[in-house]
Amino acid sequence: xxxxxxxxxxxxxxxxxxxxxxxxxxxxxxxxxxxxxxxxxxxxxxxxxxxxxxxxxxxxxxxxxxxxxxxxxxxxxxxxxxxxxxxxxxxxxxxxxxxxxxxxxxxxxxxxxxxxxxxxxxxxxxxxxxxxxxxxxxxxxxxxxxxxxxxxxxxxxxxxxxxxxxxxxxxxxxxxxxxxxxxxxxxxxxxxxxxxxxxxxxxxxxxxxxxxxxxxxxxxxxxxxxxxxxxxxxxxxxxxxxxxxxxxxxxxxxxxxxxxxxxxxxxxxxxxxxxxxxxxxxxxxxxxxxxxxxxxxxxxxxxxxxxxxxxxxxxxxxxxxxxxxxxxxxxxxxxxxxxxxxxxxxxxxxxxxxxxxxxxxxxxxxxxxxxxxxxxxxxxxxxxxxxxxxxxxxxxxxxxxxxxxxxx
Numbered sequence: 150x151x152x153x154x155x156x157x158x159x160x161x162x163x164x165x166x167x168x169x170x171x172x173x174x175x176x177x178x179x180x181x182x183x184x185x186x187x188x189x190x191x192x193x194x195x196x197x198x199x200x201x202x203x204x205x206x207x208x209x210x211x212x213x214x215x216x217x218x219x220x221x222x223x224x225x226x227x228x229x230x231x232x233x234x235x236x237x238x239x240x241x242x243x244x245x246x247x248x249x250x251x252x253x254x255x256x257x258x259x260x261x262x263x264x265x266x267x268x269x270x271x272x273x274x275x276x277x278x279x280x281x282x283x284x285x286x287x288x289x290x291x292x293x294x295x296x297x298x299x300x301x302x303x304x305x306x307x308x309x310x311x312x313x314x315x316x317x318x319x320x321x322x323x324x325x326x327x328x329x330x331x332x333x334x335x336x337x338x339x340x341x342x343x344x345x346x347x348x349x350x351x352x353x354x355x356x357x358x359x360x361x362x363x364x365x366x367x368x369x370x371x372x373x374x375x376x377x378x379x380x381x382x383x384x385x386x387x388x389x390x391x392x393x394x395x396x397x398x399x400x401x402x403x404x405x406x407x408x409x410x411x412x413x414x415x416x417x418x419x420x421x422x423x424x425x426x427x428x429x430x431x432x433x434x435x436x437x438x439x440x441x442x443x444x445x446x447x448x449x450x451x452x453x454x455x456x457x458x459x460x461x462x463x464x465x466x467x468x469x470x471x472x473x474x475x476x477x478x479x480x481x482x483x484x485x486x487x488x489x490x491x492x493x494x495x496x497x498x499x500x501x502x503x504x505x506x507x508x509x510x511x512x513x514x515x516x517x518x519x520x521x522x523x524x525x526x527x528x529x530x531x532x533x534x535x536x537x538x539x540x541x542x543x544x545x546x547x548x549x550x551x552x553x554x555x556x557x
Contacts (some may be wrong), residue, residue: 203229203250206253250265351446436526
């Protein structure tokens with residue numbers, strides 16, 4: 150156990166001293182802070198941005214002089230009512246007196262709305278909020294002319310109460326956007342931390358440091374020590390990133406705006422503990438697999454190719470989790486939360502959605518732990534024989550033969 154901690158401390162010091170790790174962490178923190186400051190940056194650049202100045206012309210008096218009531222609709226426009234001709238409107242736009250104009254006129258039995266701007270483009274459209282307000286205003290005018298009572302108005306425009314119900318006993322809750330966002334962060338944290346194990350082992354083989362380690366302690370201690378060391382550094386990095394994001398959201402973002410975009414009501418201490426547990430177990434699952442692939446190559450340039458199968462497996466696990474979130478009460482989502490390659494990405498969010506059946510939660514953890522123990526046994530055995538290989542990269546057949554060899 151002492152040797153494991155010695156290797157772990159050595160690995161942590163090595164990781165924390167790497168310029169690539171320091172720079173990448175700083176870049177992520179800066180991007181988080183800048184990202185949460187984007188609304189403030191936009192506001193500072195466009196100090197007191199002016200509303201679009203739009204001219205309304207009711208050519209045939211369709212609205213009977215009531216267009217000024219649009220100012221009560223809380224529209225983000227500086228509305229001016231006039232009876233200018235098209236040429237006068239054109240001159241005002243060219244002189245920057247107005248930004249645009251709308252001419253309302255009757256054409257046969259239709260009401261035609263002409264939206265006048267200086268130049269049109271593929272993205273140019275008639276403002277939908279303004280046309281909706283014009284439609285609502287016109288309807289109100291016509292209803293008032295008919296002299297309908299409140300009861301008659303309610304018959305014409307009933308208030309529909311929309312209720313979504315399901316037949317399944319399980320009911321999911323929570324903001325899907327928040328769930329997917331955290332899922333992506335968790336996946337990348339597990340993936341990149343685990344990938345560092347393979348990269349670290351190959352780098353040490355190239356520099357021959359591994360020979361010193363092997364003579365000082367057993368391969369088992371090296372595998373477990375490096376996995377623990379890189380995992381702890383990764384966990385600290387993840388906590389730092391999440392903490393920075395949380396503080397930035399509280400300090401730089403208006404809380405009403407934040408609450409309207411992200412529903413954080415389902416974020417609890419229990420969820421945080423479960424997420425950390427699954428991060429640790431998910432990291433060990435993939436880190437041990439990457440330790441295996443790292444020991445089979447002797448050149449850093451071969452690492453990516455050797456890691457491709459493991460990367461493919463991690464992507465399958467992530468996408469299984471990601472897409473089954475669309476239907477979290479399905480049997481497929483339950484299977485994904487138990488399947489060891491995808492449970493680290495899926496089970497925490499079943500907890501967040503209120504689907505955390507204690508039996509399934511314990512079963513998922515047991516399956517994941519057993520999987521880690523099996524992978525650790527296989528990895529340590531193959532690592533012990535392959536770690537000092539400085540020749541060509543071991544093939545899958547070579548790895549199988551090494552594992553079957555009873556002498557190892």
